Amino acid sequence: xxxxxxxxxxxxxxxxxxxxxxxxxxxxxxxxxxxxxxxxxxxxxxxxxxxxxxxxxxxxxxxxxxxxxxxxxxxxxxxxxxxxxxxxxxxxxxxxxxxxxxxxxxxxxxxxxxxxxxxxxxxxxxxxxxxxxxxxxxxxxxxxxxxxxxxxxxxxxxxxxxxxxxxxxxxxxxxxxxxxxxxxxxxxxxxxxxxxxxxxxxxxxxxxxxxxxxxxxxxxxxxxxxxxxxxxxxxxxxxxxxxxxxxxxxxxxxxxxxxxxxxxxxxxxxxxxxxxxxxxxxxxxxxxxxxxxxxxxxxxxxxxxxxxxxxxxxxxxxxxxxxxxxxxxxxxxxxxxxxxxxxxxxxxxxxxxxxxxxxxxxxxxxxxxxxxxxxxxxxxxxxxxxxxxxxxxxxxxxxx
Numbered sequence: 001x002x003x004x005x006x007x008x009x010x011x012x013x014x015x016x017x018x019x020x021x022x023x024x025x026x027x028x029x030x031x032x033x034x035x036x037x038x039x040x041x042x043x044x045x046x047x048x049x050x051x052x053x054x055x056x057x058x059x060x061x062x063x064x065x066x067x068x069x070x071x072x073x074x075x076x077x078x079x080x081x082x083x084x085x086x087x088x089x090x091x092x093x094x095x096x097x098x099x100x101x102x103x104x105x106x107x108x109x110x111x112x113x114x115x116x117x118x119x120x121x122x123x124x125x126x127x128x129x130x131x132x133x134x135x136x137x138x139x140x141x142x143x144x145x146x147x148x149x150x151x152x153x154x155x156x157x158x159x160x161x162x163x164x165x166x167x168x169x170x171x172x173x174x175x176x177x178x179x180x181x182x183x184x185x186x187x188x189x190x191x192x193x194x195x196x197x198x199x200x201x202x203x204x205x206x207x208x209x210x211x212x213x214x215x216x217x218x219x220x221x222x223x224x225x226x227x228x229x230x231x232x233x234x235x236x237x238x239x240x241x242x243x244x245x246x247x248x249x250x251x252x253x254x255x256x257x258x259x260x261x262x263x264x265x266x267x268x269x270x271x272x273x274x275x276x277x278x279x280x281x282x283x284x285x286x287x288x289x290x291x292x293x294x295x296x297x298x299x300x301x302x303x304x305x306x307x308x309x310x311x312x313x314x315x316x317x318x319x320x321x322x323x324x325x326x327x328x329x330x331x332x333x334x335x336x337x338x339x340x341x342x343x344x345x346x347x348x349x350x351x352x353x354x355x356x357x358x359x360x361x362x363x364x365x366x367x368x369x370x371x372x373x374x375x376x377x378x379x380x381x382x383x384x385x386x387x388x389x390x391x392x393x394x395x396x397x398x399x400x
Contacts, residue, residue, distance in 0.1 A: 032309055033272070033344050035368055040340035040352060041255050042069040044077065046365030048358035050137035053106025053144070056227070056259075057083045058356035059335035060113030063257035063382065066339060067201060070253055076199070079123040081130020081138075081176050082192070086120045087112045091229055092151050092168050100155050103226035106144050110257045110335065110382040111208065111232035118203040121192030127183050130176045143175045207388070207398060208234035210380040211242040213322045218395045223380055225332040234380045235396050239318045243375060246338065246351075249387035256338040257382040258353070258374075261330045265303055266313075266373065271361035273353075273369035275376055276303070277312040310346045316375040324376060332379050342368060 044065040049058050057080040068076050087108050095104040116122075131138060150171060154164045182191055190198065208223075215221040220233040237245070249256055266276035294302070314320075324330035340352035351374055353367040361367070385393065386400050393400050 033368070035342045035344055035350065037352070038341045038343055038349075039250055041250065041253055042066060043255065043337060043339045043354045044069070044075055046354065046359050047080070047356050048137060049080075049356045050139060050358070052084075052138040052140035054080060054084050054108070054138070054140070055335040055356055056108040056110060057081075057087070057113060059337050059354075060110045060257050060382070062337045062354055062356070063110075063255055064113070064117070064201060066255040066337065067384065068199060070255070071200065073199070077125040079125045079128040079130065082120075082123040082128050082179065083113050083116045084108075084130065085172050085176050085179060086116045088147060088172060089165075089169060090115075092147065093165065094229060095151050096154055096160065096164070100152065102229050104148055104151055104229075105226070106140060107227035107332075109225075109228050109230065109232060110259065110380075111228075111230055113257075114203040114206055114382070115230060115232075117196055117201070121194070121196040122199065123180070123183070123192055123195065124185050127180065127185060128177060132175055132177045140175075143171075146171055146175075205385055206382050207385050208232065208380050208382050209237060209242055209245055210234040210378075211237055211239045211318070211321065212325055213318060214326070220396075225379065227332055235398075237392065237396070239316075239321060239375060241392055242378070243371075245383065245388050245392060246374070246381070247341070248389050249383050250338065250341055250351075252387060254384055254387040257335065258338045259332060259335050259379040259381060260369075260374070261324075261332070261377040261379065262334045263331060264373070264377065266307065267369075268307065269357075269361060271363040271367045272307065273367055273373045274307070274311075275313040275316070275370060275372040276306055277314045310344050310348060313370060313372045314376070316372050321376055330377055330379070336367070338374075338381070344368075 044062060047058050047062065049055055061078045061080055061083065065076050065078060068074075091104060091108075095102055133139070133142075147168070150168055154160060179192065182189060183195075184190075185195065210223060215236050217236055217238055220235050222228060222231040223234050246256060262273070264273070264275070266272075266274040321330070336356070337354040338351050339354055342350045342352055344350060349371040350368040351371070353369050355361075355365055355367050357365065359365045385398050388396075388398060388400070390400065
């Protein structure tokens with residue numbers, strides 16, 4: 001992941017939030033943003049991945065929880081660590097089969113959630129918290145180090161034993177807990193598979209969308225990112241159609257599991273994401289010399305001023321988006337849930353995002369991300385196939 005020297009300090013930036021519901025008048029503040037909600041779809045409670053690299057599980061399940069609400073089900077809290085357990089076990093198997101030539105780390109993809117739900121089932125959070133150590137929240141530093149050391153140790157042998165997988169799963173049992181074969185929930189007995197089936201979601205109804213020019217449009221390809229270790233396919237569409245699908249989904253009651261780069265100057269810990277136009281302070285000649293001559297704290301102050309309220313953003317084209325991906329300026333960092341659209345006091349569109357960092361920031365776990373940021377920094381997203389405009393679904397040969 002490529003980070004700028006400003007990123008570490010962005011959590012200290014001051015963004016002054018003001019809320020307004022749709023139709024309410026909101027006076028423009030001298031500083032800060034005034035957001036008016038245009039469209040908002042239901043989400044479940046804000047969760048906290050804490051010190052774990054499992055945003056993909058939190059956001060993927062958060063998305064499916066919203067899907068359950070959309071389909072008329074009551075609010076459900078699904079166990080993120082059930083998905084993590086099976087994904088880590090499958091990843092270990094593939095890592096060893098590939099002689100360590102794939103990524104083995106905490107990261108994953110939304111497809112991991114769909115795959116686990118389809119093939120292994122699901123558990124309620126109340127049945128499986130995934131915390132067996134002396135902490136109240138998820139802390140995976142040790143777990144990740146131990147599992148990586150274990151699979152690397154397996155690879156040092158010329159001939160693998162027939163018990164290494166049992167040994168690996170015993171690590172997961174110790175840290176996350178043993179997966180119950182049967183359990184009772186709300187007065188009914190289930191297996192993980194039967195519980196998933198009771199939810200009434202078909203994992204084959206969900207599709208991944210992206211937009212890059214190094215593969216033909218209206219085809220699918222495995223997104224070339226390290227965390228896509230299952231090599232799942234994404235449908236490739238032009239940038240404007242990628243955004244059209246998102247807007248069509250939100251405006252018709254669907255939410256979106258969103259994968260994005262968050263290592264940007266304009267994505268902070270206060271609940272805001274904008275595609276900052278810093279070219280004014282990074283020009284050639286005297287302006288660049290002035291900028292380079294500033295101390296780190298003075299540079300941070302200039303960035304902070306740019307984040308205090310609505311301002312100019314970089315424009316985004318298909319070409320600039322591709323360049324960011326090719327140069328690794330756009331990286332696969334974080335998974336979240338898009339559930340609504342808002343506008344600021346200048347009329348600029350923002351997407352409403354459910355994060356998994358607990359009820360933090362000025363909006364208590366919600367982020368407002370500008371349209372330009374989403375256009376530039378979306379890696380891929382998962383959405384129900386029925387949320388696609390029919391003309392685009394037809395181009396992709398997706399049956400609705």
